[in-house]
Amino acid sequence: MAPKVLISDKLSAAAVEIFKERGCEVDFLPDVGKDKEKLAEIIGQYDGLAIRSATKVTEKILAAADNLKVVGRAGIGVDNVDIPAATAKGVIVMNTPFGNAITTAEHAVAMMFAVARQIPAADASTQAGKWEKSKFMGTEITSKTLGLIGCGNIGSIVADRAIGLKMRVIAFDPFLSEERAQDIGVEKVDLDTLLARADFITLHTPLTDKTRNIIDASAIEKMKHGAYLINCARGGLVDEVALRAALDSGKVGGAAIDVFAEEPAKENPLFGAPNVVCTPHLGASTSEAQENVALQVAEQMADYLIKGAVSNALNMPSITAEEAPKLTPFVKLAELLGSFAGQATETAIKGIRIEYEGDVAEMNVKALTAAAVTGVLQPLLQTVNMVSAPVMAKERGITIEDIRREQHGVYENYIRLTIITERQERSVAGTVFSDGKPRIIQIKGINMEAELGANMLYVTNDDKPGFIGQLGSILGEAGVNIATFNLGRKAEGEQAICLVEVDGEIPADALEKIAAIGQVNQVKQLHF
Template sequence: MPRVLVSDKLSPTAVQIFKDRGVEVDYLPDLGKDKDKLLEVIGQYDGLAIRSATKVTEKLINAATNLKVIGRAGIGVDNVDIPAASRKGIIVMNTPFGNSITTAEHAIAMMFALARELPEASASTKAGKWEKNRFMGVEITGKTLGVVGCGNIGSIVATRGVGLKMHVIAFDPFLSDSRAQELGVEKVELDELLARADFITLHTPMTDKTRGMINADAIAKMKKGVRIINCARGGLIVEQDLLEGLKSGKVAGAALDVFEVEPATESPFFGLENVIATPHLGASTSEAQENVALQVAEQMSDYLIKGAVSNAINMPSITAEEAPKLKPFVKLAEVLGAFVGQVTEEPIKEVEILFDGVTASMNTRALISAALAGLIRPQVSDVNMVSAPIMVKERGIVLSEVKRDKSGVFDGYIKLTVTTEKQTRSIAGTVFSDGKPRFIQIKGINLDAEVGQHMLYTTNPDAPGIIGLLGTICGQNGVNIANFQLGRNKPGGDAIALLYLDAPFPEKVLAELRANPKIASAKPLKFDVAAA
């Protein structure tokens, strides 16, 4: 039974979801604040469910020897060292939809409050003043709302703005024309948005490209009297530059739910009347907190029990519905990669993966990750589908994917081709009705070979006596052959043999085989499949 640690406060209903789905769970909501104690116990768990209090550092990840998945109840994963988790093969999930509406509504509320100066007006009235003429706000109807980032939350804000009779313009590198039309917004470049918007609201993730995107240069491009709302990430704004803009009057007001350093117990913004500040309340509604807690429990349970992957930051998603159908092809992709990885000794420069027929319509990102994991595992034993793509990228290997309609007798197959300085190698395979992977082509030579745990791969010129030679050497040394497959490209040309063995091929027998002039090469292989 997989075991999960919940180290931050989570809904009791979420904890019960783990239990109901067959996951053992330890609910220790204050443990995330105790770094030393968390470091001491983390090695016992397969999963870690967190909010924002637990800091998942590289040191913690290195101590998490059994950890398979980290689930963040919320959108932001700034408190997780994702590169370190990926290198260790740990899936990092978040819950991007559970608090989208809540955060979007908070941004809209901040916009209203900013337009009508509500917090200052409320404080003044409660102080016994009646300063009706002091608080002269602006209407939002007819104003231009600039939405930076039009993903889950930004798109909700955009549609709310349209409903409020605002003219909504949006900047997002991934926003398509059809999606913009569907939302009823005008798609523009960032500089145009900065120049035209009366209100600018930020809804983009924190990346190297977006960090500090609202700086002095950006503010200089804005119209005088612009109002800025940030309910996304504090680091998107250079706070000193915004402060200068507010003091100069270029920026009429700002509504900030997030800050560069949190908790923000002191800030120069707090002394300004034209700034509204809230303590990172974007996702703080009872509905949202419950939603993200339930969602992370369901996602982690589905992965640990069924192998389904959803909302992962560092791995392709695999739905619970497609997981059973995809599983045998994931294994196929892995053994294809493992075959090439074991027979290739020189550095790999390029990898091409071809998906033919039904495989082309599958979740090919997951299949590619599996193939790369098999390819690298002979050199790095603890690699998996999460860490393999990163390792391939770090090694400078060029990866390409090809999809095509059915082109042969098989409903679908996968072909892996790798290129080194010296040669190109290829292998293709498919899955039969029994769900087991089969090799169907090696070096362009057709054959039909079941994949076994222990195998021997040989190459030789096509000549009489090879079958007898292999059988004699194996028989004389007590090596039992479970299955024997042969193939050649033409009579008298290149030939290959694949022997499915009951046990690993002995080194001394391998030396004898390699010494025979009729054998060009001989390579023992091992695959992570159950022995027949």
């Protein structure tokens, strides 16, 4: 059945065509995003939800979204999506961080010019017939220092444009490496240094607990007298009351503001301040950007729903369309190993260690680790998936460790998963052969080769004569047919493992009889 997508905001018609071309059914209902009740009523029938800023994807909406697999935000900001709730529900949240980057960067540069030369006020005055030439004395941009707070994708484009305008560019960004700073021609500095040196300061950082009110009264105090501030990033980065006071006093020479703490901004402390230029969140508002983000979100969502490729996800490792087919059998293997270990473990889990050896170590191990953790938690939390598993493990205090190695043994690819409990460590290993089928190749250090079917019987026992005969008799008497039978042991007379694929369920009394066999240490019926 084709995946079904709802577009609940105004999105380019080209996005609808992309969904259809890629094999998705799509309902284009651009006004439903504003109607919370209606959205909650219909969301249950959709696999994907494509939105802009009007749709609020709340916990209540997600609770009603029984089939939802992915939310795609056409644009960079996902303030309107409850990401923790989506993650807990196992829903991938994607954005399109690059589709409007150039447009937003250009708007920041345009706003810098507008405030430096007082263009909006001069325009209003001139059109009113006043011709106040001496009133609008501007500031040159050439040779001035531009301070970037945030130097990611948009910030680095602004830096490039500013260098072209012969500005000196300094940047504060904890994630900016010295090498990257050198590559793009900026000087990396701390925040206090930036505030003290910059003639123009422009913000290009997301709104987080650490960046909220990053420009407050104390930050403004550290700024050069008469410096200019530009914010085309997020409302809430600037203390608007403190900025208004600084504009009134002349401490800040001018401000260009595209985003506000509360939007739509019908009233704001900055309105009417001297030399302030305000626009209604136009950073991404060009026809090119609107088209770009619509096309991008449709392509990303369709690629995930049809091919399993994950790109620009905020709560899931990325998987490219090219690597998805190669990765799929290893995702299955990792999940099977996790499921085996999870079902066989009876005590509280403290940690999960996953070792990747050979070619698989060069793959996208983040995705594989997410799959393995999903398998481990599945017996306890039926609704868990690759999106929610790492978060759920963390919430339960389970540490996750992954290790990569080059090939050492006979297998070209090898994954070993170890469960760490308070009592012991238990490991299971597997590989994928050329037929693309996952195989178990080792359990608790005992070598064996087995495919995992839907219903398996797992028995650990002492290697003594008579066990196999008794096991076969009990299963036969219970009417349970054996499909495959796999054995392994450490050495003659020592610990052994029996892994049997059976057709259907094994009755509880038959499991009790197997557990009562003298040599048996543990019996588990496993489902995959």
